[in-house]
Amino acid sequence: MKKIKILAILSIVLCVSSCGTDYLDPAPTAAISGETFYSNDAELEAAVINMYDGIQGINASEDSDSDLNHAIQVEYYLTEMRSDNTRTKSSEGESAQFENFTVRATNGIVADYYTSFYNVIFRANIVLENLDAASEANAAKFEAEAKFVRAYAYFNLVRLFGDIPLIDRVVAPLETEIQFTRVAKSAVYDLIISDLSFAAGKLDNTYKTRASKAAAQALLAKVHLTLGNYTDAQGLLEEVMGSGFTLQPNFKDVFYNEENSEIIFAIGFLPDNANDSQNFSAEWLNSVGRSSGVNYVTPEARAALDALGGDRTMFSYRQDQAQPTEYQVVKYLPDGDASLGIAPTSGNATSAGNDWIVLRYADVLLMHVEAIMAGASFTTNSQAIASFQKVRNRAGLTDPVSSISKQELINERRVELAFENQRIFDLIRFGVAQEVLSAFSEANNYSFSATDLLLPIPQREVNLSKGLLSQNPGY
């Protein structure tokens, strides 16, 4: 009897020691799983590239599944078409909600963008979670790239939606509280600043379509300008200005000579490629893309370009040959324009390869003026004037400038960066959005109110949150 007891105890002890977690949850050997995949530099670099793939989004002309993320390819709806620069050609459907300031919480394009950029954040968090798989030499670079991308995504989201959920790690589906709790903008900006500062310290300027030191510095400068930290911004911008970037002598080449000396950060696309092409270029034409034509130029933007654009005007907008009362954007044409000396960039317009420019040197120079002006109504600072003059000289506007008013700077940004998804953010950052867009709305019988400066949290998210997510005012 005693013997049996001892045996029983022994067998129990054996059993306990053999039951590690691996025993019940073994790593699969015949298939790849996300938890065990990342084991070396090459695999982690695939995760890094995967982040840029997320920003690219899916070309809806190549795969029309409406559940897919279209990311940067639909950004112009939320930004440029919500400003006084562009509108739809036909004023129809949910895409017209942007131009007439009647965006609803159910708008599918808003939900698409929101989901896309949280997906980009997820992809960045995956890289950060698996850094221990990288070699010591590469870990810091991968971390810096992931933090740059995460900050870029959050900067877009916080400016568009205000207070938003802050996901700074890989979360599981059941962790609903962090997914649906809106945190104050200041906390989001804290993460953006710490991520970009880290990235600027660890990256170099090897790439233009991946994160770089200059891209992190320029983006961080824009963050500081948004928050009113003008001296921080000025220092960063002057570092970028000493990094060897130059303006293209010819404005057209900024857009039709990819990865040129002016580009600091762009989202790369490849022509006639099912996975890496874009269709926004086609959407901006007359019935070439899936729409009848969106991001068409408003009379207000044309008037500004005519008056202040100089050499830039002809490479910014053109008359729609098929519908002469309407005007199209010339930047990013997929099928070229012989009269302007622009060659097609792809065989198929809906499978375009034009890169999307996020940051370029002219933007940096004008931000430099903005940083020195520091919220005042004018500046006569010679450094500011030098930066301003460079941008104007390239446009053929060589009259010497002796002082720059806030309005002149806003105007210069409008015509230099027209249709590059900057206008709405510029108007908000300079504190003139309500004034400018109220007047624009009144002149066009749209229905702008101040709450339209923030987009609605997508209704789908609000519904999934079971009462946790609150909606922005006005929706």
Place this chain on the structure above:
Amino acid sequence: MINLMKIKRLLKPSFTMALTMILIASLSSCDPSLSIYEYDLPEANSKADETPPTANFSATQTAEDWKTYNFANLSSSATTFEWDFGDGNSTSSLDASNTYPGEGSFTVTLTASDALGVVSTFSSTIEIVEPEVPPALRPEILNGNFDDGQDNWKIDEFTGGTTSPYNSSSDGSSLNYDGTDSGSSKTPGAKWTSSTSAGPYVSNATRYAYQAITVTPNTDYIIEFSYAIKTDADDIEGGDRVIVEILDGWFDDGVDAVASSNSGPLVQIVGDTANGKGEFTTVSKAFTSNEFGKVAIWMYAITNDELFVDNVKVFPVE
């Protein structure tokens, strides 16, 4: 067939009776439930306002006028609004704009209410301070002391005339450009005689001095210069004189500058005191720059003797 009709007739009264009974039954069954509410107050058992309004707004100064503020209504769950701007003005629009009388501290209150009459108020104080105005530009007058001959005073072209601005002369003022004594009885200057004169002597050889300058738009400036006239023989109507003007714009061709001068310059100074060669008189006059800040100095003389100009200056009114 007949049998069926009979049956129907027989059925009819009983069917009606059944209907009547049902009606009565339903009426009587309703009564008790109605009586439950008979003496209740209207508020009883009503639901609370689950989405009460929250008032909130932000204010931004407009770019054009520092006294005008735009107010962005950020209230939620509200349908009617009352703005009190703190200066006696008010409105009930959704977003609002107000122009204040001047500098000061104003408490703005937004009262937001929903259709159930639930009210929320939000107040915020704005401090209005007049922003600093840009210091006026001090234009640099090139060769304003005429030390460099005709440099910087020639207009680009002159259809039917000459671009030569004046005769270079050594008989300018004894004072330097900065007002100090040169230690000599004279410095270089500009000179006109009858062959370069306008007025009764106007010809294709009449000389006009031109210089484009950039100043701050819509700002008060002073133009100043010195001149000397050798003699005035009283043989020219209006006397021997120098005319110095600020033209409203920049011009490439002297013809256009003359036209602008004839249609009215921003300011004109006529110097007609003849004190003799080397006896300079300094004159000045204020003007307001145009909205572009692009103006030009325009000088010519009407004389049949010798007339000298020196030390031309343009500076902002401090």
